Amino acid sequence: MKIPFIKCHGSGNDFILIDEIEHNLSFTEEEREQLSILLCDRIDGVGSDGILFVMSSDKAEGRMRMFNSDGSEAEMCGNGLRCVARHMIEKTGKSRIAIQTEKAVLEVSQVEEIYPKIDTFSVAIEPVSFAPASLPLDVSENEIVDGWIPELSEKYKFTALSVPNPHIVAMVNKVDQEDLLEVGQKANQLPSVFPKGVNVSFVQVLEKNKIFVQTFERGVGLTNACGTAMSASSLVSTLLGPNELNQPIIVINKGGLVNCIVSKDQEGSFSIQLRGNGTNVFRAILDVNDSLDSFCLYGRETFDTENEIYEKLEQYAASQVGGES
Numbered sequence: 001m002k003i004p005f006i007k008c009h010g011s012g013n014d015f016i017l018i019d020e021i022e023h024n025l026s027f028t029e030e031e032r033e034q035l036s037i038l039l040c041d042r043i044d045g046v047g048s049d050g051i052l053f054v055m056s057s058d059k060a061e062g063r064m065r066m067f068n069s070d071g072s073e074a075e076m077c078g079n080g081l082r083c084v085a086r087h088m089i090e091k092t093g094k095s096r097i098a099i100q101t102e103k104a105v106l107e108v109s110q111v112e113e114i115y116p117k118i119d120t121f122s123v124a125i126e127p128v129s130f131a132p133a134s135l136p137l138d139v140s141e142n143e144i145v146d147g148w149i150p151e152l153s154e155k156y157k158f159t160a161l162s163v164p165n166p167h168i169v170a171m172v173n174k175v176d177q178e179d180l181l182e183v184g185q186k187a188n189q190l191p192s193v194f195p196k197g198v199n200v201s202f203v204q205v206l207e208k209n210k211i212f213v214q215t216f217e218r219g220v221g222l223t224n225a226c227g228t229a230m231s232a233s234s235l236v237s238t239l240l241g242p243n244e245l246n247q248p249i250i251v252i253n254k255g256g257l258v259n260c261i262v263s264k265d266q267e268g269s270f271s272i273q274l275r276g277n278g279t280n281v282f283r284a285i286l287d288v289n290d291s292l293d294s295f296c297l298y299g300r301e302t303f304d305t306e307n308e309i310y311e312k313l314e315q316y317a318a319s320q321v322g323g324e325s
C-alpha cells in the first residue's frame with residue numbers, strides 16, 4: 001500500500017498527516033490502529049506522537065480523526081487540528097473553514113502571526129465540561145476543581161475537565177517532570193477512576209496571562225506540548241490563578257509557545273481559542289507491506305525554510321522559562 005504523508009507539528013507535538021481525500025485512501029479501523037503503532041514508533045517507525053487522518057465530511061470542509069502512538073483514538077487534538085487547518089486552508093484557498101472532529105464541527109482560521117514569520121492558525125476548543133461523566137471520571141463529587149483525587153496523588157490537587165478529550169490539571173509552583181511522569185502513568189493505569197485514561201498537566205504561572213505547561217498524554221507519554229491540555233490549563237489558571245477571560249494567555253511549552261483565549265458565554269459555558277503554528281517538517285511516501293508490520297519510505301522532501309524560522313520561535317520560548325524548557 002502506497003501512502004503519501006506530511007510530517008508536521010504544532011509546538012513540537014508531531015504528527016503524520018495522511019490526506020485520504022487527496023490520495024484516494026480508506027482504511028479499516030484495525031488498519032488505522034496498526035498504522036499508528038507501526039509508523040509512530042520513534043525507533044523503527046517514522047516517529048511521531050500520533051497520526052492525523054484527513055477525511056471527507058458532509059458537515060464541513062473536511063474531517064479529522066486522530067490516533068495516538070499506542071493506536072488509541074482521541075476525541076480531539078488541538079495541535080493536530082492546527083496542522084489539519086493549515087493543510088485544508090492551503091488546499092481550499094479559504095482563510096476560514098470548518099473541520100469535523102469526533103464531538104463537534106469546529107471553526108479554524110488563519111490569523112495574525114504569534115511570532116514573526118510563523119504562519120498561525122486559530123482553532124476552537126469546545127465543548128468544555130467539568131461534569132465527571134464527560135471525561136469519564138468515576139468520583140462521587142459533582143465536579144473536581146482544585147480538589148484531591150486520593151487514589152491518584154496525596155501531593156497534587158487537580159481540576160478535571162473535558163475539552164472534549166479528558167484532562168486533569170494541577171497548578172504547581174514548579175513543574176517536576178519526574179512527578180508528572182509518575183502521576184501520568186499511574187492515572188492511566190487506574191481504570192476504576194479514569195475508565196478511558198486521562199491527559200495529565202502541570203501548570204506553572206510565570207506571570208499574569210503567561211504560563212508554562214507540560215503534559216503526560218494518554219496514549220503517548222510525556223510530549224513537547226498538547227494543544228487541548230494547554231487550552232484546559234489556560235481555563236484552569238483563569239479560574240484559579242491570575243489569568244483573565246478574553247485576553248490572550250501566552251502558553252510556553254517544551255516545543256514552543258501558543259496563545260489561548262478563554263471565553264465564557266451568557267449561559268456560563270466556556271470555550272477556548274487556541275492559536276499557534278502548524279509547521280510542515282517533510283513530505284514523503286510510505287510503501288507499507290500487506291500485514292502492516294514493515295514499510296519503506298521514499299521521495300522525502302523537507303520544508304527547510306519554515307523549519308529554520310521555527311527554530312527562532314523555539315529559542316525565544318526556551319528563553320522565557322529558564323530551566324523549564
Ligand SMILES: N[C@@H](CCC[C@H](N)C(=O)O)C(=O)O
Pocket residue numbers: 013066068073074075076077078079080165166199217218219220225226227228229
Ligand atoms: N496532543 C493532542 C491531544 C492528543 C490526544 C490525547 N493524547 C488524548 O488521548 O486525549 C493535542 O494537541 O490536543
